[in-house]
Amino acid sequence: MAISSEQAPSVETEVERLTTGADAAADTVKLDPKRWAALLVLLVSAFMDLLDGTIANVAAPSMQQELAAGYSAIQWVLVGYQLAFALTLILGGRLGDIFGRKRMFLIGVAGFTLTSLTAGLAQEPWQLVISRVLQGAFSGIMVPQVLSIIHVTFSDKERGTAFALHGLVGGLAATLGLALGGLMVEWDLFGLSWRLIFLVNVPIGLVGLLYGSKVITESKAPQALRLDLLGLVLATGGLVMLVYPLLQGRELGWPAWGYASMIASLPVLLGFVAWQRRKSRKDGSPLVELGLFRTRSFSSGLAVNLIFYVGMGMFTIGWTLYMQIGQGWSPMRAGLTSLPFCIGAFLTATTSVMVLVPKFGRKAMQLGAVVLVAGLGSYIWVAGEYGSDVTSWHLVVPLFLIGLGFGTVATPLPLIVTSEVPHKDAGSASGLVNTNTQLGFAIGGALVSVVFFGGLAGNTGAGVDQQIPQLRQDLVATAGVTPGEADTVIAAYRTCSVDRAGEKDLATVPESCTVAPLRDQKVTSVLAGYQEDATGTSFAASFQTLLWVFIGITAVVFLLMFAIPRRLRHEGEGAPEAGQATVS
Template sequence: MAISSEPTSDTEPKAARPVPSADTPPAETGDPKRWQALLVLLVAAFLDMLDSTVANVAAPSMQRGLHAGYSAIQWVLVGYQMAFALMLILGGRLGDIFGRKKVFLLGVAGFTLFSLASGCAQEPWQLVAARVAQGACAGIMVPQVMSIIHVTFSAKEKGTAFALYGSISGLAATIGLAAGGLLVDWNLFGLDWRIIFLINVPVGIAGVIYGAKVIRESKASSALRLDGFGLLLITLGVVMFIYPLLQGRELGWPVEGFVSMGLSVPVLVGFVLWQRRRISSGSSPLVEMSMFRIRSFSSGLAANLAFYIGMGMFSIAWTLYMQIGQGWSPMHAGLTSLFFCVGAFFASTGSLMVLVPKFGRKVLHIGAVVLVAGLLGYIWVAGHYGHSIHSWQLGLPLFVIGIGFGAVATPLPVIIIGDVPHQDAGSASGLVHTDIQLGFAIGGALVSVVFFGGLAAGTASSVDHITPQLRQQLVATASVAPGQVDSTIAAYRTCAVDRSKEKDPSTVPGSCTSVPALQDPKVAAVLGSATKTVTGDAFADSMQASLWTFGGIVALVFLLMFAIPKQAAEQTFEDGELSGAAGEAAAAV
């Protein structure tokens, strides 16, 4: 169905108003309110990306404020990403069927409502539930942004619109890390971490009201039907895999968790078979499976998923290391993150528009090598300085990691979609978004295994390392009798290890209160100072383990990149400009 290029009056009969199709580019004149509509779309995209990053920095403050365990905070972060990823698959289809404007405004309204619920949460489970619902609404909202831009702007204007979208997303990711720390530290109106969610409410309400006036409705030209059973299968498969990883440490790694992860594989295979059956019977699939026959698409998605599994693990472990392990304030942690953000910003800009058109796939490999170099630098710095590390010592490794990240993360989604047929650009872009979010969710869940898995052993090792100094201080400062020093240190070691195993870091184990020697004020003062050293060094060890794991994942990504056809990167760019479906998918960056 053709898209009307003429403005319609409010008195025109509804039947006379053609509904734009995603398959037909708009006329050169376009919608007279298209730039106002773009403003609403960009603000919505900004809020989504901001909430994805700002919560990372504020997570430890949420944990303290709600007396939550580590797994609850992981759910606050990972639950959002998981719900977002799952709803992205469905969100685009809902817009095609019911109208992109309606579904977009519904998503914004839900995102605003559950932002309010997150800001008002009084219990950990309330915050987790609100964040999962918020992520689901974001998954409904975000796919409509690209589709609305696609049907609203002319071919000449799309490049500008998508470039603005990509810039806003990058800006939000950068600002979110710093702004989260500033907002929490400023404690505006005494709201502490709640302000990061409540600030969305007035902006969201304004977006719904103004968006209803300036966004033009559009939907698919052909009749489509929802694949409810397909959605059920993929949701069940993903949850069966991720839930045991998130809750495993909390529940003591029960056997049924491993069974659940194993059974998730046949469930996801069943989803693929069901999609093929839908296609063969002429029904509308949830995912267009024919795209996976394109080598650059399927191999690129595999590399992309692995890459973001590593990034998801790194981002949460990084936050825990800075704020809980090193005791930095949210502002301190947020400002330290700027080293990474600056490197990623420069690499993202240069790789997409300058390096990839000239050097193709080699840029991805170089980016992976640079990223590993940055990780190795971080590993050395964290191990060398331990608990006494400063932000400026992390600056260079983080900057190098940011450069490597930007050189891979920015062009990879565009190259993945470069060979996809024009009519499948929206679906392909949605799958790339889903791939990224699932990677983040799986990586965040792996924190329970990689980061916390060795924390107890690291704590014991840290206590053993400072035992000679601790003996001297207990005798000289706390007046502990020489014959009682070793037993006091042994009791403290047990207490410290037990505390590191607790799900809630504020919980005091029984081993810390049952030994009278540990309750002596002078002894407690000496041990309190030692605990800062022990915690800092133990978290540094766990961070190093996470970095080694991330480095191994990046090495895997390096190898997977060889499966991407050499010509895919070059053909994605024509005369320095994004071509074909890749131009419409640039916002996936």
């Protein structure tokens, strides 16, 4: 039966009930006395996984140099992990429902730990690629269990706190990966260089295995479920056809087959949906319980989550490019520059679920979106005002505001999405939430190619054109060339700069940069400063464009938040099974 808006209490009232434990029925449920110790294990494992996704990007140049690997091989070290992770999340979540969430979590941790060891010991590029792909697959088994165990272990009274801590860990891992990766590579502890970013997971994983086996209580779906193999094949095939071209599009030059693959993924995924409906009628054991999507808190929360992480995926990649390549900052400096973001996210990751959302409801999340836009707008101003002369101090306020907005919007989303999920489908729902997030990041990464790199060559050419009058004078006065020779040098310099901006691997030196006019030592000494300025200015301009797009995406997120229902109902208060309830 649908609930009218007049009968339904406000989201503020309901979320307050969620965090204060007003539900008397929930209070009568015997809670696991080891649940907070179990949460510690879950959060450390989630932090380890999220950290590895970021930290490897920072260490990629060192890997490439030490292993004498090609650019494509290193791309597979990064993309292979993401692809395997995205493809196993739904499977991992359902395996937890069927065989036990604790069991699958420990299997995931064990595999993640072992593949971290093999990655740290790799002597050949192919060994590192295989280790990373397997690491991503085991991570896809481990990570869905985190949200599902939180969902079934904690009462409504405590679940908000647990989700808040989970959101805090996610925000910190995403940003601290830059700083920690830079520190580990630059310090070169024990001569391990990049290998330490993988080997450090081994002792942490072993402790997690031993401690987790003692403090995590096993849980699974109350009725027997069977693994949907055909559904698994259809879901995996459809996601591969969609996600792989997104992840590798720029590297492959956006070939026609990539677009064909993404278009063809639609009928495959529609076939998956049709099979899930048939599977539900047949034996009640689909890979994904489609009835969950009939619940507004689940479907609207997923929609907000997807669009939000499209923007965050764009921002994260573009931000790294802007700092490390555009400004030429070291990984350690780039990481330390991110600390204001971490502080902002820390302040709101816990308060958004425990204080702001209970008091103001979804308006708190919308306020977070407004703060995020303010941070992005201030970043646009700083990037345009200071160009290549920007310092870390100039970015403190923009990054702090972005962190505040991120924590306020992102942290409550898993709680909203899973608020009405029955315990039997907790793993499946968790896998969907994480897959949804990864798909958002993949789409955001693909948009970087269009939004950021698409205008980089043009921005570089425009930047060089602004330098020409002063550059001509300096070449004549300092390098001792004639005005005619200066024009030849400037034309070669402009071509080189634009060609370099168009390279897939920005470390590659185009042939146009090795021509005779650019090999003179006096000429190169004059051009060095101009080239650094042109790179910084062009990357700043491209990053400004990306930030404007992110502002537009955030505006869409703000509007989508109105679809979140006024009342968030939970299984603990007697909500009907997913697929049998509607909320209006």
